[in-house]
Amino acid sequence: IVLTQSPGTLSLSPGERATLSCRASQSVSSSSLAWYRQRPGQAPRLLIYAASSRATGISDRFRGSGSGTDFTLTINRLEPEDFAVYYCQQYGSSPTFGQGTKVEIK
Amino acid sequence: QIQLVQSGAEVKKPGASVKVSCKAFGYTFTGHYIHWVRQAPGQRLEWMGWINPASDGTKYAQRFQGRVTMTRDTATSTAHMHLTRLTPDDTAIYYCAREDTTMVTDFWGQGTLVTVSS
Numbered sequence: 164i165v166l167t168q169s170p171g172t173l174s175l176s177p178g179e180r181a182t183l184s185c186r187a188s189q190s191v192s193s194s195s196l197a198w199y200r201q202r203p204g205q206a207p208r209l210l211i212y213a214a215s216s217r218a219t220g221i222s223d224r225f226r227g228s229g230s231g232t233d234f235t236l237t238i239n240r241l242e243p244e245d246f247a248v249y250y251c252q253q254y255g256s257s258p259t260f261g262q263g264t265k266v267e268i269k
Numbered sequence: 270q271i272q273l274v275q276s277g278a279e280v281k282k283p284g285a286s287v288k289v290s291c292k293a294f295g296y297t298f299t300g301h302y303i304h305w306v307r308q309a310p311g312q313r314l315e316w317m318g319w320i321n322p323a324s325d326g327t328k329y330a331q332r333f334q335g336r337v338t339m340t341r342d343t344a345t346s347t348a349h350m351h352l353t354r355l356t357p358d359d360t361a362i363y364y365c366a367r368e369d370t371t372m373v374t375d376f377w378g379q380g381t382l383v384t385v386s387s
Contacts, residue, residue, distance in 0.1 A: 206377040211375040212371055219375075260313050
């Protein structure tokens with residue numbers, strides 16, 4: 164399953180809302196779609212699993228939604244530590260990742 | 270506290286092999302699959318396969334079949350990833366990650382940089 168994320172880069176200011184898209188080449192079980200954040204020089208960190216469930220310790224500013232082939236990650240009230248690269252992943256029998264969306268400071 | 274601690278950076282020549290280790294702390298090692306994921310410079314994350322530490326069962330991504338072997342040592346709670354016939358295209362950061370009960374990878378190692386260069 165190929166995952167395509169858009170946009171490639173999102174330029175926003177702190178306090179604004181970010182909306183990231185992930186589109187799959189075929190239907191993905193909602194129980195198998197995750198979002199990760201990766202800061203420079205760090206490993207990915209799990210934010211959302213099962214399309215809409217927040218991982219332990221993740222702020223409620225992060226919201227995952229969607230089903231089938233279209234999924235969205237919304238980040239409300241951007242904070243400085245949110246500026247990073249975000250990846251979606253389908254974790255079925257052969258996991259794949261999107262190419263990433265970079266959220267940068269405008 | 271759950272942690273996965275990986276071995277240090279490696280520099281290898283084309284045609285050589287590399288073995289990356291991943292030591293688990295803070296949970297029952299045999300209770301969770303370990304996945305291996307790599308990230309080449311400027312590329313997306315790429316899943317390589319998993320090992321079930323309890324049974325020693327493995328599943329590898331098709332593109333690595335025949336070149337990768339994943340093993341584990343339950344006595345030391347350590348997983349290993351062995352990749353052979355290296356080429357410069359294998360230059361990447363290699364991560365291990367723990368699979369939780371919902372099948373998502375929830376904790377990741379810090380990454381191991383493998384550089385393949387003549």
